[in-house]
Amino acid sequence: MDKLLICEFKKQKRNRFIFVSIGLITLYLVFMSYYVNDARGLYSDFTSFYKQCLGYLCFLILPLIIAILCVNVFADEYKSDALKYLWTVPVSKGKLVFAKVLYIELMSLILMLFVCLFVIVSANITRFSQSIDIHSILRVLYLCAANGLIIPLAVFPISIFVVLCKGNTVIPTILSVVYVFLSFLFTSPGAGIIPLSSTTHIIWFNNYEGVMTNNNIEMNVANLSIIFILGIVFTSSLLKKQNL
Amino acid sequence: MLKLEFMKLKRSYLILILTLTIILNMIIQFYWGNMTYLGTPYNNRLGWVFDSALSLSTYYLFAPVFALLGSNMIEKEERYGTLNYLKVIPLQPIKILWVKFEATFIIAIGYSFLMFVGIALLEIVPHHNSITVSFLLTYMFRFVIHGIGSFLTVCPIIALSLLLKKGNGVSVILSFIIAFCGVLTASSTIAPFYPINAIFFISGMYNGKASQFITALFSLAICFLLSILICLSIHSACCAE
Amino acid sequence: MNYVLHTKNLTKIYGNQVAVDHVNLCVESGEIYGLLGRNGAGKTTIMKMMIGISSITEGDVEIFGNSMKREDKSHILSQIGCIIENPGFYPNLTGSENLDIFATLRKLKQSDVKNALEIVGLPYRDKKRYSHYSLGMKQRLGLANAIMHKPRILILDEPINGLDPIGIAEIRQFLKELCQSSGVTILISSHILSEIENLADTVGIIHDGRLLEEVRIKDWAKNLNGRIVLSVSSPSTAKEILKKNFSLTDNDFMFIDETKLIFESRDIDTAKITRILVNSGVDVLGATKEKNSLEDYFKIVTGGNGIG
Numbered sequence: 105m106d107k108l109l110i111c112e113f114k115k116q117k118r119n120r121f122i123f124v125s126i127g128l129i130t131l132y133l134v135f136m137s138y139y140v141n142d143a144r145g146l147y148s149d150f151t152s153f154y155k156q157c158l159g160y161l162c163f164l165i166l167p168l169i170i171a172i173l174c175v176n177v178f179a180d181e182y183k184s185d186a187l188k189y190l191w192t193v194p195v196s197k198g199k200l201v202f203a204k205v206l207y208i209e210l211m212s213l214i215l216m217l218f219v220c221l222f223v224i225v226s227a228n229i230t231r232f233s234q235s236i237d238i239h240s241i242l243r244v245l246y247l248c249a250a251n252g253l254i255i256p257l258a259v260f261p262i263s264i265f266v267v268l269c270k271g272n273t274v275i276p277t278i279l280s281v282v283y284v285f286l287s288f289l290f291t292s293p294g295a296g297i298i299p300l301s302s303t304t305h306i307i308w309f310n311n312y313e314g315v316m317t318n319n320n321i322e323m324n325v326a327n328l329s330i331i332f333i334l335g336i337v338f339t340s341s342l343l344k345k346q347n348l
Numbered sequence: 349m350l351k352l353e354f355m356k357l358k359r360s361y362l363i364l365i366l367t368l369t370i371i372l373n374m375i376i377q378f379y380w381g382n383m384t385y386l387g388t389p390y391n392n393r394l395g396w397v398f399d400s401a402l403s404l405s406t407y408y409l410f411a412p413v414f415a416l417l418g419s420n421m422i423e424k425e426e427r428y429g430t431l432n433y434l435k436v437i438p439l440q441p442i443k444i445l446w447v448k449f450e451a452t453f454i455i456a457i458g459y460s461f462l463m464f465v466g467i468a469l470l471e472i473v474p475h476h477n478s479i480t481v482s483f484l485l486t487y488m489f490r491f492v493i494h495g496i497g498s499f500l501t502v503c504p505i506i507a508l509s510l511l512l513k514k515g516n517g518v519s520v521i522l523s524f525i526i527a528f529c530g531v532l533t534a535s536s537t538i539a540p541f542y543p544i545n546a547i548f549f550i551s552g553m554y555n556g557k558a559s560q561f562i563t564a565l566f567s568l569a570i571c572f573l574l575s576i577l578i579c580l581s582i583h584s585a586c587c588a589e
Numbered sequence: 590m591n592y593v594l595h596t597k598n599l600t601k602i603y604g605n606q607v608a609v610d611h612v613n614l615c616v617e618s619g620e621i622y623g624l625l626g627r628n629g630a631g632k633t634t635i636m637k638m639m640i641g642i643s644s645i646t647e648g649d650v651e652i653f654g655n656s657m658k659r660e661d662k663s664h665i666l667s668q669i670g671c672i673i674e675n676p677g678f679y680p681n682l683t684g685s686e687n688l689d690i691f692a693t694l695r696k697l698k699q700s701d702v703k704n705a706l707e708i709v710g711l712p713y714r715d716k717k718r719y720s721h722y723s724l725g726m727k728q729r730l731g732l733a734n735a736i737m738h739k740p741r742i743l744i745l746d747e748p749i750n751g752l753d754p755i756g757i758a759e760i761r762q763f764l765k766e767l768c769q770s771s772g773v774t775i776l777i778s779s780h781i782l783s784e785i786e787n788l789a790d791t792v793g794i795i796h797d798g799r800l801l802e803e804v805r806i807k808d809w810a811k812n813l814n815g816r817i818v819l820s821v822s823s824p825s826t827a828k829e830i831l832k833k834n835f836s837l838t839d840n841d842f843m844f845i846d847e848t849k850l851i852f853e854s855r856d857i858d859t860a861k862i863t864r865i866l867v868n869s870g871v872d873v874l875g876a877t878k879e880k881n882s883l884e885d886y887f888k889i890v891t892g893g894n895g896i897g
Contacts, residue, residue: 128518192666
């Protein structure tokens with residue numbers, strides 16, 4: 105498994121997607137930091153600052169980036185035609201899928217740790233530096249880590265469509281866009297039904313920043329876990345049955 | 349050549365998926381429209397569904413879909429190696445790019461028109477007594493303008509996708525961010541300058557001053573000119589090779 | 590017979606189309622087996638079923654006595670090296686980096702990667718990405734990947750595609766040495782019949798999904814029916830004389846026009862033919878004996894126009 109994970113990283117050498125994603129996130133955060141800093145009447149402390157910065161990022165941008173990363177990671181195997189050679193090594197289909205999950209998790213975590221650093225640094229150089237304390241920093245760290253680890257689980261089932269379409273990226277990408285924006289629009293009614301909506305209620309649980317969440321955390325966790333496990337099972341079994 | 353671009357889309361599931369997104373938008377608007385405020389459903393007001401659908405489509409749907417379509421058309425030629433055969437005909441790279449822009453533009457108009465038709469059904473059914481032809485034509489005009497405006501906004505992104513190897517994914521993310529940032533800038537002073545908000549000024553959804561209208565037109569024109577500049581740079585780079 | 594690779598009524602059906610129709614082929618240990626067939630005959634489909642990347646509709650494939658239909662094929666696959674259709678590698682990585690990935694998965698050392706690249710004539714640790722490789726370089730890298738882990742069987746689908754004549758000769762030499770020195774069994778498909786003729790010990794001819802013939806090259810060469818090309822003043826008269834004197838039938842004559850006559854030789858002496866014809870009043874302008882090539886044999890077996 106560790107060898108498969110190492111190979112996943114090796115395969116992405118010279119791949120600019122992650123750097124471009126970091127660039128886009130940076131642009132967004134710069135814009136958002138300026139916007140929040142400028143809106144003196146609306147945002148008064150560090151909590152409101154990071155809530156605004158992380159809000160749209162974690163509801164929309166990060167899920168879309170992770171979804172497209174997931175699509176690319178599977179589609180690349182088909183496009184390069186390396187998949188048939190992987191099967192002749194042989195590499196277990198289940199292990200390959202799991203290695204890709206781990207890779208996506210790690211990349212997502214790296215992205216969100218970068219976001220955490222950026223939020224803390226930009227809060228320090230704007231008018232919110234007075235209201236930063238260790239508790240809020242730890243809270244930001246938790247939110248970023250939680251988003252980084254949990255969102256990929258909700259987004260992973262998109263891989264089923266990549267495998268079904270044998271590496272076609274257009275349809276899974278459109279489905280990703282629809283899934284992300286649906287889960288954003290139906291964050292409240294989608295709790296326990298749409299996995300990406302459920303992640304919001306899991307991560308922002310306890311209303312700490314005044315984010316209204318569904319208190320039935322067990323339902324949300326169950327929804328996310330079931331869909332994620334089904335995603336892995338379906339993807340692996342599709343790969344097993346597929347003729348190349 | 350335009351006809352050939354559409355031939356290349358034959359047997360593509362893209363049309364099916366785009367139709368599904370229209371149906372999805374209809375379902376969302378139906379659900380929201382029936383939500384009540386002080387006992388009255390939102391869709392009681394004539395035009396509420398149109399306004400809601402138009403905002404949703406412009407801020408979340410049009411830009412990423414058109415960016416994906418355009419960049420995919422360009423990227424496919426490179427990926428399947430057909431770009432070399434086209435250059436050998438000979439076809440200038442700028443001509444190849446231009447035709448793809450034309451095709452995406454036509455799809456943008458078609459998609460926004462179909463979106464209007466789908467949403468119009470939701471308006472017509474509860475308001476069939478009070479709805480007028482001029483009302484429908486106004487909103488049809490708005491939907492098409494929003495489609496064209498969203499297309500113009502993502503033109504530079506489509507042009508850039510030729511330079512990026514994994515152009516599809518990056519163009520979708522970038523256009524998505526650009527589109528939904530419009531939600532944040534909607535009530536600020538820079539709204540007429542920001543392309544996505546500019547579309548609302550041009551279509552008449554926002555009642556702005558004449559100067560704001562002109563600024564909005566200028567904003568979209570800059571997007572278009574930027575895309576032409578990028579295409580010309582790519583063309584001269586290809587010719588230099 | 591020690592068969593390392595054996596197909597039993599191997600069949601593949603796509604919808605209503607039978608792509609491979611009850612193929613029974615046997616590859617002995619340490620031999621080079623050439624699979625010949627036109628485009629779309631089913632060669633690649635057979636190879637895909639052998640290595641398990643395409644499901645088998647009916648029948649079975651046995652490699653080292655183990656069925657390829659079983660769930661756990663890992664210990665069999667680790668002894669197989671293959672090139673199927675085009676080599677598949679990651680375009681953003683260099684040749685060495687691509688092989689590194691497969692070496693890591695196969696638990697091989699760096700020296701194995703280096704050796705494999707040396708054998709196929711590709712540089713080790715260069716900076717050229719796979720997307721910039723020529724077709725020949727891509728084929729060589731595919732071959733390097735196939736031999737890197739020292740497999741006991743090589744399944745090669747048109748491995749000399751895109752190689753220059755020197756490259757073809759090098760690969761031919763390499764495969765022969767591999768077979769002779771290490772006892773590696775090789776199943777190879779190619780369109781270049783002359784290469785298969787020089788390389789293979791046994792040839793299997795596939796046509797429309799069916800295995801028509803399996804021929805050992807040595808035996809075929811021995812029983813080779815060549816042909817005689819006669820340039821005569823009156824080919825029709827010559828034909829009648831030859832039929833009478835050598836018990837030939839109309840079927841033995843392949844070609845006849847105003848000046849030329851071609852027929853199967855069956856060890857008939859050309860000097861004798863010339864003498865008989867001249868004595869019968871037919872002028873003989875030329876008499877040559879030609880060997881049937883593999884292409885000719887292929888045409889006869891498939892009843893078609895050749896390998897194209």
